[in-house]
Amino acid sequence: MCGILGLFGRSPVGERLVEGLLTLQHRGQDSAGILTSDTTTHLKKGNGAVAQVFNEKNLARLTGNIGIGHVRYPTSGPGSDEDAQPFYVNAPFGIAIVDNGNVTNYPDLRRELVDKDHRQLTSYSDAEPILNVLAEELGRTNLARFGPESVFRAVKATFRKVKGALSVVALIQDKGLLAFRDPLGIKPLVFARQGRDFGFASESVAFDRLGFRRFRDVAPGEAIFVGMDRRVHARQIARPRHRPCIFEYVYFARPDSVMDGIEVYEARLRLGRRLGEEVVRHGVKPDLVAPVPDTARAAATELAATIGVRLREGLIKNRYIPRTFIMPRPSDRTRTVRQKLNPVRSQIKGRDVLLVDDSIVRGTTSRQIVKMVRDAGARRVFLAITAPPLRYPCVYGIDMMTRGEFIAKRYSVDKIRKLVDADALVYQTYDGLVEAVRGNMKDRRFCTACFTGEYPTGVTRRDLAALERERRRCIA
Numbered sequence: 001m002c003g004i005l006g007l008f009g010r011s012p013v014g015e016r017l018v019e020g021l022l023t024l025q026h027r028g029q030d031s032a033g034i035l036t037s038d039t040t041t042h043l044k045k046g047n048g049a050v051a052q053v054f055n056e057k058n059l060a061r062l063t064g065n066i067g068i069g070h071v072r073y074p075t076s077g078p079g080s081d082e083d084a085q086p087f088y089v090n091a092p093f094g095i096a097i098v099d100n101g102n103v104t105n106y107p108d109l110r111r112e113l114v115d116k117d118h119r120q121l122t123s124y125s126d127a128e129p130i131l132n133v134l135a136e137e138l139g140r141t142n143l144a145r146f147g148p149e150s151v152f153r154a155v156k157a158t159f160r161k162v163k164g165a166l167s168v169v170a171l172i173q174d175k176g177l178l179a180f181r182d183p184l185g186i187k188p189l190v191f192a193r194q195g196r197d198f199g200f201a202s203e204s205v206a207f208d209r210l211g212f213r214r215f216r217d218v219a220p221g222e223a224i225f226v227g228m229d230r231r232v233h234a235r236q237i238a239r240p241r242h243r244p245c246i247f248e249y250v251y252f253a254r255p256d257s258v259m260d261g262i263e264v265y266e267a268r269l270r271l272g273r274r275l276g277e278e279v280v281r282h283g284v285k286p287d288l289v290a291p292v293p294d295t296a297r298a299a300a301t302e303l304a305a306t307i308g309v310r311l312r313e314g315l316i317k318n319r320y321i322p323r324t325f326i327m328p329r330p331s332d333r334t335r336t337v338r339q340k341l342n343p344v345r346s347q348i349k350g351r352d353v354l355l356v357d358d359s360i361v362r363g364t365t366s367r368q369i370v371k372m373v374r375d376a377g378a379r380r381v382f383l384a385i386t387a388p389p390l391r392y393p394c395v396y397g398i399d400m401m402t403r404g405e406f407i408a409k410r411y412s413v414d415k416i417r418k419l420v421d422a423d424a425l426v427y428q429t430y431d432g433l434v435e436a437v438r439g440n441m442k443d444r445r446f447c448t449a450c451f452t453g454e455y456p457t458g459v460t461r462r463d464l465a466a467l468e469r470e471r472r473r474c475i476a
Ligand code: SF4
Pocket: 186, 244, 245, 246, 247, 248, 393, 394, 395, 396, 397, 398, 447, 448, 449, 450, 451
């Protein structure tokens, strides 16, 4: 999971890129980077959150009316400085890209680029192979006759060679701003315009902050190119088979975003309603409902209303600790939970508390939270989860890559309940998840591979094993 942004304005975009990245910060805190362009390119990137990487001094160097930005959460690389985006190549002309997603044929593609095409790759980020393939394909065009058609041909070839989830924004020096989304549209990408200003972003919320009023999703399989003359060229490059990531609606996206026509906050309320029905069906009767902050709050609100029990803040979050899920190493995650959450004893003591959380991956976090609430004096602690059991690795850019990590892959729900030491454990059903997120978009289908193991790109066991090896190598 990463956040990407591209802006083409009538005035310098450096500051606005920083503002936009701040609204996308929840999508990754591992690194941040911005590249802008005027007569030449200006790049600043580094490890850390946006506020740590950018300051007045380096921002002053980011001149130019066109630029791209990125916040990163490491999925394929080890999280070193070299893996921070944007990436840039000089030939056939200056091209820089930022991407959100994961290349599922990364090991093969990397080998081919290095051994066959003699490309120099400087990192283990999957953005770099995408950039090199795109550059290679753009290099095949007649540069004197460069135009939108050259761009669309290059994107088509990139779709043929690069497999997986790709939402990409590219800056082509002196030519324009390009964005494209793979035919499955697994990762979100939004296009906005306001008069003669243009933008692309992972989530619509970035445009709320930047003052764009009109936006639309980049369609799956679509490429949009805004030339330096500010003309917009949009082309459906590949047949769309839309399968957006359903987990964006459960956890990743900001609740005030709209993705592929679905309001994230509304989807979370519906998830809470469906989960409330499950809680009733399981005969769980708490004294109060408490969200595990922050992503489960909307669902917990609606769940409490559905079962007719009051909602209380039973846990308070220290907002200055990074999101647990986006800490790549298990030792970091364990420490972070204790730093991040603290119980409100006055609400918990002597009561039966139903905690609402969005997911259980390894079970270590849930166990610590249940213990924390018990230690604060709760009589009984129940757990309700807005997503069904997670069982399969995500190969499209989320850090739950290795198969051994899933508690639900190895154990039954009752065994998980015992392991996390809850008095009851209620999961969302699969149908409940899909129907709640879908809302009134009855025909919408999603990527639900982490729940079902059915990968929309047809990932093979060999691909999975290779990606897992890559991931283990990176976090070793
Ligand atoms: S596997 Fe799960 S987390 Fe990954 S893209 Fe699909 S739904 Fe999203």
